[in-house]
Amino acid sequence: MATFVLLHGGWSGGWVWNEVARILRRAGHEVATPTLTGYGERTHLLRQDVTFSTLVDDVLGVLHYGEFTDVVLVAHSLNGPLGQAVAAHAPQQVARLVLLDAVMIEDGQRTVDAFDSAFTAGIQAWVDAAGQGWFVPRIEPEAGSIDDREARGRHTAMPWLPYLEPVSLPPVTLPRTYVLCTEKSGSPEDTAILAAARRAREAGWTVQDLASGHVPMWTSPAALAELLEAQVTSA
Template sequence: MTDYVLVHGAWHGSWCWARVRRLLTAAGHQVFTPTLTGLGERSHLLSRDVGLDTHVADVTNLMAWEDLRDIVLVGHSYGGAVVRHVADRMPDRIRSLIYLDAFVPENGKSLFDYMPDGGNVMRQLATAHGDGWKIPPMPAAQFAVNAADTAWVDRQCTIHPLSSCETQARISGACDSIPTIGYILARGYDGPFGQFYAKAAERRWWREELPCGHDVMLDVPNELTAFLLQRA
């Protein structure tokens, strides 16, 4: 049995992992899908104090209190920044680190540093619709979510704290010492993630591609689960 910890991206929550969670559990594994503070069913906890550090603590605390070791840690989209910090702080507890169409920030860089517009659109949305510190959810169709799930995803997504995307990463490099590291790219979404996929090749991480939209776990849960089992 393997312990999996699956971390969602911006605006999402544990709900987005339900299909993959069921498949992994049916295969005999233990699966944790924490909802980050201020999102999903924990959206009532959102405040100006919630940011990237809070979300890193959400996952490190889960691992500590559940005494999880030898785990497979997966981060999707914004969750890539979260798991990178978690792996940097607790590398001895992680067997495999997987970035799923995710940000992989370098030390001193924020997520906005990797976006073509430097995050200007997100800041404008926060100013116009989020009191200057909250980013309203982007339409699911913009992330090439499959048509059958688009309306449901739009209903499920919640506001995300702007500061979490502006915070500079504090990485020592220990995260890159994990025994197995990989990157899965969603080929059906034209986002900013190709640069991290290319960097993964330079680092000699394993790489895979899937022909789907950004929410890989919703579009192709069976194929994604197969990769997670194979690469564990």
């Protein structure tokens, strides 16, 4: 059996993984779904001094205090670079890194560098206008959408400044998989994700497609859990 540590994306929390975690646990795996500082049920910790290192330490703490080894670390969406950083900082504990429809960066880049500069400027303008210059306000899903039905009001504001920090990414040799959700709408986020998948393939990662929208934890939890379990046998 394996140990999975599942990292959520923007505006979210560990709760987004609930159904996938249930499936994996029923199969006998150990699963941790940490919520990062300032997100989800930890939204009361949203402060201007939350840094990228804060988020890295969140996950390293889970690995340390859980005494986890041979971890399959999965990072979704905006927090792909966080998964990259944790894998680089804890090579003795992380056995495989999986980026799930996530952005990806190179050593010294910022998370926002994965996106088109005009898109990032638009988010910054929103942050300046409604987030005091340092947090991203909570999103309101379209009524009746899958996000609306599944989130049920649980989206929160999120820290912004960590994603403006350059990230140190020492080389790693562990197995790496990129999972590309194939149902795309042509959004700026999709453009960044497709670019990440291309870079992963060029860098020799295993790249796998998943017939799903951007949040397969909601739309295809069983298929996602099966794909994640397959990473154990291929590690």
